[in-house]
Amino acid sequence: MxxxxxxxxxxxxxxxxxxxxxxxxxxxxxxxxxxxxxxxxxxxxxxxxxxxxxxxxxxxxxxxxxxxxxxxxxxxxxxxxxxxxTERSLTEKLKLPRIRDNDLATHYGLIAFEAEIDPTMRVGDSKKTKYIFDIDLFRLVKKAVSYYCSTHAKQLKVTHFQFPDWMSENSKKALGETLLPIAHQYWHDQLNPNSQFPITHEIYLKKWAIQRxxxxxxxxxxxxxxxxxxxxxxxxxxxxxxxxxxxxxxxxxxxxxxxxxxxxxxxxxxxxxxTQSFRFGHAIADNANLYLNMLGESVPLVGTESINSRVLHMRSESFDPDAILCRTNRGAIEALMNRLKLGDNRTYGLVANSEEYIKLIEAGKLLKEGRTPNHPAFMGFTSWHDVKEYTESDKSDFELAGLVRLEEKFGFYELEKVIKQSIQAKNPQCVISTAHKSKGLEWNKVDFHDDFELKLTPDRTFNEMLNTVKRSDGIEAMYDNKPQMTQMEDSELRLLYVAVTRSKVAMNNMALKDIANRASQLKQKIN
Structure with a gap:
């Protein structure tokens, strides 16, 4: 260039x-x-x-x-x-055929583990334990090794296991002690150039990194x-x-x-x-600054004078966007289904974890039909009724809660059909994307689905958060005026900042109106 x-x-x-x-x-x-x-x-x-x-x-x-x-x-x-x-004897193992999880579970002698359900997650007289079957136990091992590969840790430890939230601490401890030796053996089996265990790219990357x-x-x-x-x-x-x-x-x-x-x-x-953005003008930059300010940033994003960008507040039906951004996969699918139900004949492309969501739908469909799905999200569930009961008692499992909501609203078969059609759409007139997937992309006109929110911790009000603003004399320092937020609140604001900086010409702020108003209140308090 x-x-x-x-x-x-x-x-x-x-x-x-x-x-x-x-x-x-x-x-x-x-x-x-x-x-x-x-x-x-x-x-x-x-x-x-x-x-x-x-x-x-x-x-x-x-x-x-x-x-x-x-x-x-x-x-x-x-x-x-x-x-x-990396020596070729190891990288050549990338070509080896995949071994099924259930065969590996058998190879390592895994048997079902009866785990205690955390008492805070039980509903009434519901079951006190759930069985985690051998194939799911191996998937916990595989996931632990994968997580270890993303860290700077020299040794694989029990802290690399990510057990289900519903498990009691005692069960997590006992299961960790049982699975850690197997995880070590699985790691070494993959590194062994003479074994028939295939590897993924993360294995040789981790081995290389350990060597400093x-x-x-x-x-x-x-x-x-x-x-x-x-x-x-x-x-x-x-x-x-x-x-x-x-x-x-x-x-x-x-x-x-x-x-x-x-x-x-x-x-x-x-x-x-x-700080000088060449993507959009002052209106969009000023809107983005509301979120930067809420994150505690004192140095503003500056728009380009020559770009006449606009921030609009209107009903989505009267705005013709090039992209609709959503907070979640469930939101993206819901936005797509809603548009089609309104008789919108534009072609839509879905940019989300679509293939994974189809697998989730297919597994849910099997469970609802009384069969046992081979999907980690349904580990320990024996019926669709159990899934619905669980999502009513545990509001933190957004993936399953979202699936239940979509199934009740549209049905599994219609969901699967529409998602597959949107994946195959070529040169769509409008893209419906999660905010995560939109990162690095830009469109002329952007609208938003109504699933964005600024989550606060339980028993905490927005006014209470306003009263935690820190003061500092350092003008250049990042996070100068940062409220004392939780990691959850911080993450939501960063995602919003990414979303509102994707448009070049116009963005429809209607769905984000309440959040933007809160951000404006905080800016006034800080200033």
Missing amino acids: NYMFKPTTEQEKILHRAAVGESFKVMAYAGTGKTSTLGLISKTLAAKSRKGTYLAFNKSIADEAAKKFDSSVDARTFHSLAFRQ PQIRTDYIMFDEAQDADPLMLGVLLEQKNTQVIYVGDAYQQIYDWRGAVNAMIQLNIPAERL
């Missing part, structure tokens, strides 16, 4: 710091020219005969980045670095650093003699639920900012 434009003042500061050779981070708000800034960094350092490595999370991003840098930059993923330095590898390059540019998992961040922190430039948006960290760590906040290193 030929970077012929004049750098902004913010970009000039970043280029100066890059030239000095120290590690630092670049806080880049939504649409602020992050890619072009990385290109300018590489051009500046190439003039000093320095060669760099650009690291991304997935191959498609790395391949796209490779087209934008000259030959002085090697664009790669962590996996490709690990693959190059040094990346041979003059500097590293790590993109989307706010979503780094502990393993990736740990590898980069081991690069003692290499400049590492972390680039990302702390407020677009929306994968903390899967173990991501926010390097943009956690790393105590020099920082620069990109």
